[in-house]
Amino acid sequence: MSHIADNHDALLDYLYEEGDPTERLKIAKHLQECAACSVAVLEFQNVRGMLRYWTPPGSALGFRVVQDSAFLPTSIASPTPSAAVNQEARTGAWLAWLPAPSQRIPWRQLGAAVLLFVGGMVVSQVTVGYEDGRMVVSGRSARPAVNARASSITLPTQAVSDVPSSNPGVTPQPVPADRYPVDTELLLQRVRSMIDQSEQRQQRELALRLSQVTREVDTQHQADLLRIQQDFGHQQEATMEYLVRTSGGAK
Amino acid sequence: MSTVAAAIPMTRTDEELVARSKTGDTESFNQLVKRWERPIFALAYRTLGREEDARDVTQETFLRAFRALSGFKGDAKFSSWLYRIALNLCRDWMRKERRAPVVAVPEGVDMEDLAAERGPIETVEDLAARAELGREVAKAMEHLPVEQRQAIILKEYHGLTFQEIADLMRCPLSTVKTRVYQGLATLRKQLGDQLTPRRES
Numbered sequence: 250m251s252h253i254a255d256n257h258d259a260l261l262d263y264l265y266e267e268g269d270p271t272e273r274l275k276i277a278k279h280l281q282e283c284a285a286c287s288v289a290v291l292e293f294q295n296v297r298g299m300l301r302y303w304t305p306p307g308s309a310l311g312f313r314v315v316q317d318s319a320f321l322p323t324s325i326a327s328p329t330p331s332a333a334v335n336q337e338a339r340t341g342a343w344l345a346w347l348p349a350p351s352q353r354i355p356w357r358q359l360g361a362a363v364l365l366f367v368g369g370m371v372v373s374q375v376t377v378g379y380e381d382g383r384m385v386v387s388g389r390s391a392r393p394a395v396n397a398r399a400s401s402i403t404l405p406t407q408a409v410s411d412v413p414s415s416n417p418g419v420t421p422q423p424v425p426a427d428r429y430p431v432d433t434e435l436l437l438q439r440v441r442s443m444i445d446q447s448e449q450r451q452q453r454e455l456a457l458r459l460s461q462v463t464r465e466v467d468t469q470h471q472a473d474l475l476r477i478q479q480d481f482g483h484q485q486e487a488t489m490e491y492l493v494r495t496s497g498g499a500k
Numbered sequence: 501m502s503t504v505a506a507a508i509p510m511t512r513t514d515e516e517l518v519a520r521s522k523t524g525d526t527e528s529f530n531q532l533v534k535r536w537e538r539p540i541f542a543l544a545y546r547t548l549g550r551e552e553d554a555r556d557v558t559q560e561t562f563l564r565a566f567r568a569l570s571g572f573k574g575d576a577k578f579s580s581w582l583y584r585i586a587l588n589l590c591r592d593w594m595r596k597e598r599r600a601p602v603v604a605v606p607e608g609v610d611m612e613d614l615a616a617e618r619g620p621i622e623t624v625e626d627l628a629a630r631a632e633l634g635r636e637v638a639k640a641m642e643h644l645p646v647e648q649r650q651a652i653i654l655k656e657y658h659g660l661t662f663q664e665i666a667d668l669m670r671c672p673l674s675t676v677k678t679r680v681y682q683g684l685a686t687l688r689k690q691l692g693d694q695l696t697p698r699r700e701s
Contacts, residue, residue: 257681258674265655267662296688300656302633303641305545305554310537312559313530314566 253279254289264293280468284478287471294465514578521569529569533562536579539658540586546653547590549642557593561586576667583658584668587650594646640690648683651676 253260253276262268263276280287512520512531520528540561545554564585565572572581641649647669654660654668662680666673 258677261662261677261681265662292688293684296684296691297656299633299637299691300652300687302630303546303637304634305542306551308551308555310541310555310558312533312537312562314526314533314562 252283253286260290260293263290264297277464277467280471284471284475287468288475291465291468291472294468515574518569518572518574518578521566529566532578536582537562539579540582542657543583543586543653544590546641546657547587547646547650548593549638553593557586557589560589564589580664580668583654583660587668590650591646636691637687640687643690644683644686648679648686651679652683652687655680 253263259268259272259276263273266273280290512528514532514535517528517532521532537558541554541558544557544561545551548554548557561582565582572578641652644652651665651669654665655662660668662673662676666676669676
């Protein structure tokens with residue numbers, strides 16, 4: 250086999266584990282026999298190892314796109330305002346980039362929403378309370394309710410976001426018990442599938458890491474052997490020179 | 501669909517989120533932004549070398565993607581499409597600014613970020629050494645031609661195959677391999693001083 254150090258394609262395929270696996274196996278065998286190629290591969294692997302130290306700053310990004318022209322006049326901003334963003338605001342585009350909600354609060358919209366909510370509750374005479382760990386939403390319409398229990402919507406706490414919009418004048422009906430069935434079988438299947446995928450991924454990563462370590466040990470071994478041979482050669486030469494010198498001196 | 505199942509945050513694929521975004525579902529697009537903003541920022545940062553520029557390019561990348569989403573046919577992966585937009589923006593940015601990439605030496609490697617990644621036995625000296633190595637790599641990368649630098653960045657930090665990089669950069673596979681090889685060879689020379697002690701150790 251030709252030297253891998255002279256074959257850039259093969260070298261890169263071996264380094265990045267691409268291309269034909271059979272060819273990579275041949276290269277691995279060649280590296281066990283050829284110290285020069287082992288050293289070349291080791292040097293490239295060291296360069297790749299150093300590249301890992303270059304990390305980008307972990308600054309918060311949190312870009313979001315919103316389609317609300319009401320935000321535009323004053324609130325277009327990114328986590329770090331820039332000329333590009335300000336330019337976007339000046340052009341009056343309908344699309345705005347906003348930071349994550351945790352970084353910015355639209356107070357005006359929030360206030361309006363609270364007022365609307367409170368007003369709605371007052372008009373529809375809705376009361377919200379907790380009974381036995383459950384949220385209970387009770388509504389009193391103009392029509393007297395025959396049974397107070399019949400006019401309340403009882404929801405599991407986690408299903409609060411599914412409360413349908415109230416229609417004034419219509420007595421809310423109790424929600425049937427099977428409205429929110431707990432599909433545990435589906436849930437279990439999903440969890441099992443996630444666990445399986447995770448295990449497979451971990452096994453793949455472990456196998457990959459083991460092969461990398463083995464290869465690095467092999468190449469390091471070859472490089473050490475080369476250095477030992479070179480040192481041994483130097484020692485032999487020095488010994489020979491010494492012997493020649495001393496034998497010449499004895500004559 | 502039951503409420504419990506609906507309450508579980510489902511991990512949708514990029515293709516699903518793109519399809520939903522095309523129908524006007526902004527929140528789906530925001531999920532794509534959340535998923536890909538960090539890799540795009542890292543690509544831009546390593547190409548341009550300045551945090552502020554990288555942030556602007558990242559923002560502009562998603563803005564352009566959102567506007568052009570209806571024209572995205574799905575022939576390539578969504579991530580590849582994003583990478584191509586970001587690479588083009590980086591190139592335009594460097595051309596417009598008429599300058600080489602800069603190496604943000606003081607803030608290029610954040611000690612807090614490093615501390616978050618460090619292993620249990622790393623000392624402050626180890627962290628400082630890592631930061632120093634990161635700076636050396638950044639300096640060495642700065643000297644590479646932009647095509648070589650981008651090819652190495654896509655290969656090393658984003659795990660793309662050579663063929664994917666060739667498709668992104670719109671050049672033959674052999675050209676990509678040549679760029680990566682030449683770049684690595686140059687880095688080997690540039691980082692020679694740092695590599696020698698590591699080899700001997």
